[in-house]
Amino acid sequence: MTGGSHYTEMRRKRGITMTDTSHLPTLVTGGSGFVGSHIVRQLAAQGRKVRVLMRKTSNQEAISGLPVEIVYGDVLDPDSLRVATKGCGTVFYSVVDPRFWLTDTTPIYRNNVDGLVNAMDVALECGIQRFIFTSTMGTLGINPDGPVTEDIPFNWLDRAPPYIRARLEAENRFLAYCRDKGLPGVAMCIANTYGPDDYGPTPHNHALWEVASGKMPINFDVGQPTVDIRDAAQAALLAERHGRVGERYIIANEYVRNRDFFTMATEMCGKKPPLFLPYRLSYALAWAIEGVMKLLRRKDYLVSTDAVFLSDVFGELDSAKARRELGWNPRPLRETVRDAIAWFSEREGKH
Numbered sequence: 318m319t320g321g322s323h324y325t326e327m328r329r330k331r332g333i334t335m336t337d338t339s340h341l342p343t344l345v346t347g348g349s350g351f352v353g354s355h356i357v358r359q360l361a362a363q364g365r366k367v368r369v370l371m372r373k374t375s376n377q378e379a380i381s382g383l384p385v386e387i388v389y390g391d392v393l394d395p396d397s398l399r400v401a402t403k404g405c406g407t408v409f410y411s412v413v414d415p416r417f418w419l420t421d422t423t424p425i426y427r428n429n430v431d432g433l434v435n436a437m438d439v440a441l442e443c444g445i446q447r448f449i450f451t452s453t454m455g456t457l458g459i460n461p462d463g464p465v466t467e468d469i470p471f472n473w474l475d476r477a478p479p480y481i482r483a484r485l486e487a488e489n490r491f492l493a494y495c496r497d498k499g500l501p502g503v504a505m506c507i508a509n510t511y512g513p514d515d516y517g518p519t520p521h522n523h524a525l526w527e528v529a530s531g532k533m534p535i536n537f538d539v540g541q542p543t544v545d546i547r548d549a550a551q552a553a554l555l556a557e558r559h560g561r562v563g564e565r566y567i568i569a570n571e572y573v574r575n576r577d578f579f580t581m582a583t584e585m586c587g588k589k590p591p592l593f594l595p596y597r598l599s600y601a602l603a604w605a606i607e608g609v610m611k612l613l614r615r616k617d618y619l620v621s622t623d624a625v626f627l628s629d630v631f632g633e634l635d636s637a638k639a640r641r642e643l644g645w646n647p648r649p650l651r652e653t654v655r656d657a658i659a660w661f662s663e664r665e666g667k668h
Contacts, residue, residue: 338406338446342366345409346392346401346436351510351519352451353411354379355550358514360409361385363554370401379516392432398439407447407557408440415519417480417623420616429483430490437494437502447557448502454542454569454634455481455627456488457506464635467506467565473630478623488565495563503560505552508569508634511653512546513660522546525654526661528591529582538576538593539629542569548647555643569634570647582654600625 343360347353348369357380360367367385370392371377377387390397392412402408414428433450440448455477458469471485494500515522521541527533552568560566580590594602603625610620639645 339365341406342368342386342404343407343409344368344370344401344405345411346370347411347413347451348385349375349377349379350411350413351379351515351517351522351546352413352507352549352553353409354516355514355546356409356411356553357383357385359547359550359554368401368405370397376516379514392436393427395435395439398435399443402436402439402443402445405443405445407449408436408445409449409451409553409557410436411451411553412436413451413453413484415480417478417627422479422483425480425483426486430487433487434490437491437498437500441494441498441500446501448500449553449556449560450488450491450502450504451553452488452491452504452506452565453484454506454508454567454631456485456565457567457631457634459630460632464633465567465631466635467567467638476626478627480623481627492563492565501562503556503562504565505549505556505568506565506634507549507552508542508544508567510546510549511543511657513656515546515657515660518661522657523661525579525582525657528579529586529588529654529658530662530665531583531586531588534591536575536579536591536593537599537625537628538574538595539599539625540572540574540632541578541628542572542631542634543578543650543653544568544570545648545650545653548645552639552643552645555639555645559643561642566639566643567634567636568639568645569636570653571650572631572633573650578650578654581651582658585655585658596625596629 343365345353345357348357349371357367361383369385370388370390372391373389388401412432414425457465458472460469495502509521511522549568576593583590603620603622606620607622
């Protein structure tokens with residue numbers, strides 16, 4: 318039985334039928350974050366009724382002025398999840414704890430795994446019709462012989478740091494809920510996101526601005542799959558309409574080496590490209606710094622061998638499945654870089 322037909326049979330046994338839910342409120346968890354806020358923006362632009370679950374301590378700047386209903390709560394609090402989910406047709410789950418640098422990894426697992434499980438349990442309880450999960454390219458397998466597809470199983474657990482292990486556990490739980498419990502879910506394995514309206518800001522997107530404006534004269538000669546944040550959000554909305562239940566889709570556009578990526582950015586700002594350190598030298602420096610931090614008993618340091626490894630672990634990702642089944646068509650990387658730089662430049666001028 319295929320994933321879609323298995324899901325249909327599960328829903329039939331539970332007495333749940335698929336209906337058009339576009340008139341119902343739509344819940345976005347993690348709506349103050351980079352991906353979540355762009356999903357909120359696009360839903361609001363379509364005239365949808367949008368409900369956002371967020372902590373009272375969250376920065377609301379990314380969705381300020383948008384016609385949304387805010388429910389204060391936490392995915393680790395099932396009662397607040399029930400309040401937020403009740404009456405909704407779709408859940409866009411975009412909560413992620415990206416703090417790979419934490420020495421104590423307990424929060425990484427609680428926020429990335431336990432919170433998702435709570436949300437899925439409540440979604441089933443409330444009869445949600447669609448559950449769109451923001452996953453990561455970090456759950457994909459490595460293919461040294463060509464582009465990565467969704468069919469390649471995860472094959473680097475021995476090298477995966479705790480953050481990746483937590484995200485992998487979360488996605489595995491998600492797929493099991495779709496397969497065994499009838500969760501109407503679709504997963505998106507999203508590449509590194511770049512673009513405007515990054516109020517966090519996210520470290521890699523802000524690094525683009527730091528390099529482009531001449532504030533970061535040294536960088537690593539590594540490569541990465543990229544995607545425009547607006548295209549990632551669009552993929553989520555397309556997945557709601559066209560995604561097959563129990564499937565995951567690679568949401569990635571162009572693969573680029575930092576040498577080309579940052580040279581493009583500095584040229585747009587009339588600055589000199591940074592000095593690029595070879596990967597092996599970068600790894601050796603990170604190893605030395607990491608050793609010093611451990612001797613000093615420091616915690617939560619950003620520079621680590623794990624960080625350098627993850628910055629160059631993936632080559633090209635194949636998004637053909639998302640393009641074919643979702644009708645997804647991302648914009649050129651140059652447009653993403655241009656708009657990101659313009660937004661950061663304007664924001665810095667205001668502050």
